[in-house]
Amino acid sequence: MSLQSTLFSGCSPSGTLTLGNYIGAVKQWVQCQDDYDGIYCVVDMHAITVKQDPYLLRQRVWDFYALYLACGLTPDKSTIFIQSHNPHHSELTWVLSCLTMFGEMSRMTQFKSKSRKHESTVGLFTYPILMATDILLYQTSLVPVGKDQVQHLEITRDLAERFNNRYGSIFTMPEAYLPTEGAKVMDLQDPGKKMDKSSPNPKSYITLLDTPDEVRAKISKAITDSQGRFDTGEELSGINNLVTIYCSLTGEDRSFVINQFEPQGYKVFKDSLVDVILAHLVPIQERYHHYKEDHSYLEQLAKEGCEKAMGKSKVTLDKVKEAVGF
Numbered sequence: 001m002s003l004q005s006t007l008f009s010g011c012s013p014s015g016t017l018t019l020g021n022y023i024g025a026v027k028q029w030v031q032c033q034d035d036y037d038g039i040y041c042v043v044d045m046h047a048i049t050v051k052q053d054p055y056l057l058r059q060r061v062w063d064f065y066a067l068y069l070a071c072g073l074t075p076d077k078s079t080i081f082i083q084s085h086n087p088h089h090s091e092l093t094w095v096l097s098c099l100t101m102f103g104e105m106s107r108m109t110q111f112k113s114k115s116r117k118h119e120s121t122v123g124l125f126t127y128p129i130l131m132a133t134d135i136l137l138y139q140t141s142l143v144p145v146g147k148d149q150v151q152h153l154e155i156t157r158d159l160a161e162r163f164n165n166r167y168g169s170i171f172t173m174p175e176a177y178l179p180t181e182g183a184k185v186m187d188l189q190d191p192g193k194k195m196d197k198s199s200p201n202p203k204s205y206i207t208l209l210d211t212p213d214e215v216r217a218k219i220s221k222a223i224t225d226s227q228g229r230f231d232t233g234e235e236l237s238g239i240n241n242l243v244t245i246y247c248s249l250t251g252e253d254r255s256f257v258i259n260q261f262e263p264q265g266y267k268v269f270k271d272s273l274v275d276v277i278l279a280h281l282v283p284i285q286e287r288y289h290h291y292k293e294d295h296s297y298l299e300q301l302a303k304e305g306c307e308k309a310m311g312k313s314k315v316t317l318d319k320v321k322e323a324v325g326f
């Protein structure tokens with residue numbers, strides 16, 4: 001029985017895992033493994049809130065699973081599983097749905113922006129309830145998320161509190177865990193938007209599986225600043241985003257990096273940035289290919305991961321069922 005606090009996070013397999021997901025999420029997860037009881041999930045049930053090709057979805061789920069491992073998550077230290085393999089997520093989501101107000105769901109900003117691009121299904125609308133389930137099912141204390149997910153975490157806390165008040169203290173109250181540097185990596189072509197794995201323009205993001213040539217081409221075409229500045233004073237400038245990527249991968253201080261590269265210009269900086277990115281990506285890709293070679297081994301790991309997850313989620317779900325009168 002572990003005495004460490006539980007940390008839960010996940011990425012949706014709706015595209016290929018990007019450098020933004022790595023810097024903003026997976027890299028932190030790996031660092032947290034020794035200090036927390038980490039649960040890391042491929043959230044495929046969230047993925048189908050927008051239309052997916054079934055064949056592609058299944059491929060991506062396994063790619064994500066292999067990439068989680070390749071990035072350094074290990075089954076010895078963490079619970080790594082695929083959301084749809086654990087039916088407890090659907091079960092608790094229904095109960096929480098019956099505690100959620102239509103009005104509070106209507107205020108979710110992510111739904112408003114996503115429903116402009118996708119069919120406005122009820123699943124897309126209730127996406128935050130499924131996310132609350134993910135978190136509450138495992139008595140999670142900490143949730144490493146990007147800034148764009150903070151609103152979802154707040155609704156999770158509201159639901160936990162409402163449930164606990166109505167039925168007795170069953171859920172742990174989770175808190176957001178925001179990384180300091182590089183919490184949010186922006187689109188390489190439109191630095192006003194978050195780097196998004198489902199963007200239609202592949203030049204706008206770098207995936208963990210991009211080849212060195214692709215990385216070089218995308219960084220060389222990435223938006224910088226028309227006046228050649230390194231410190232534009234604007235939070236959402238292209239160059240600022242590239243410096244963020246550089247600093248979060250090297251751990252170097254922002255002003256140190258700016259002072260070092262400002263006299264040399266963008267070309268030298270971008271070349272150096274490509275080297276830094278590839279130094280991370282190439283070993284991840286080697287490990288990824290190693291996992292992908294043996295699908296039955298991956299399946300075995302996912303099965304064990306799911307059993308471990310279900311062992312934990314069953315304890316919570318049993319209490320919930322008892323409390324609500326099932």
Ligand code: TRP
Nearest residue numbers: 008009010011012043131134143
């Ligand atoms: N909604 C999250 C995102 O888009 C993914 C997610 C689903 C998640 N369930 C979660 C993140 C639970 C943290 C905890 O990034």
